Amino acid sequence: xxxxxxxxxxxxxDEAEKRLKTELSPERMNFITSSMSNIYLDCPDGGTRYLFxxxxxxxxxxxxxxEGEPPPAEFKITGQYDIFAKISRAELGSQRALMTGKLxxxxxxxxxLKLASIADRLNKVLATIPAQY
Numbered sequence: 001x002x003x004x005x006x007x008x009x010x011x012x013x014d015e016a017e018k019r020l021k022t023e024l025s026p027e028r029m030n031f032i033t034s035s036m037s038n039i040y041l042d043c044p045d046g047g048t049r050y051l052f053x054x055x056x057x058x059x060x061x062x063x064x065x066x067e068g069e070p071p072p073a074e075f076k077i078t079g080q081y082d083i084f085a086k087i088s089r090a091e092l093g094s095q096r097a098l099m100t101g102k103l104x105x106x107x108x109x110x111x112x113l114k115l116a117s118i119a120d121r122l123n124k125v126l127a128t129i130p131a132q133y
Contacts, residue, residue, distance in 0.1 A: 007085060007131040008040065008049055013065040015129050023125050026058025029118055033057055036119075037070035039078040049081075053122070075107035090127040094119050 005011040035054040043049050050070035054062040064071065083102045086092040095116050097103040105112055 004130045004132045007088065007133045008043065008051070008065060008081075010065065012129060012131055013051075013063060016126055017060075017063045019125050019128065020060045020063065020122065024060060024121060028121060029055055029058035029060075031058035032115065032118060034075070034115065035062075035071075035073040036075040036077065037073040038084060039070065039076065040081045040084050041079065043081045073107075075105065075112055077103050077105050079103040085133045087123055088126050088129075088131070089133070090124070094123055 005015060033056050035052065038051045038053075040049045040051070047067060049065065049067055052062065052064040052066075052070050052073060054073075070076070077098075079097065079102055083092065083097055087094050087097060092102075094103070098105055098112075
């Protein structure tokens with residue numbers, strides 16, 4: 001895929017799912033079972049969106065994109081659209097965004113810190129998607 005897709009659209013989600021399934025093996029994901037919802041505030045259309053990830057024993061299981069209330073997740077990360085866009089373009093690390101208060105985390109902070117390297121792997125894959133923001 002060389003053409004750009006609009007960030008956080010169904011086409012972007014489909015490309016993200018394809019890349020996550022092919023590039024993140026259960027071994028690379030340390031066989032984790034977890035879920036996470038990213039809540040995007042102030043999207044360009046003025047709305048709020050979510051991106052829900054779920055892994056079972058390290059295998060990619062779900063990637064849902066929507067508006068409104070996301071499915072229940074072990075971790076919920078909330079932030080401005082622009083901050084998530086910077087993370088997706090690999091201009092800002094997710095750990096730095098959390099530690100500087102640009103993103104808010106709900107969930108077990110100790111477990112979240114243990115999973116930080118796995119989140120970085122996921123973000124590196126998403127950063128390879130040619131997208132318009």
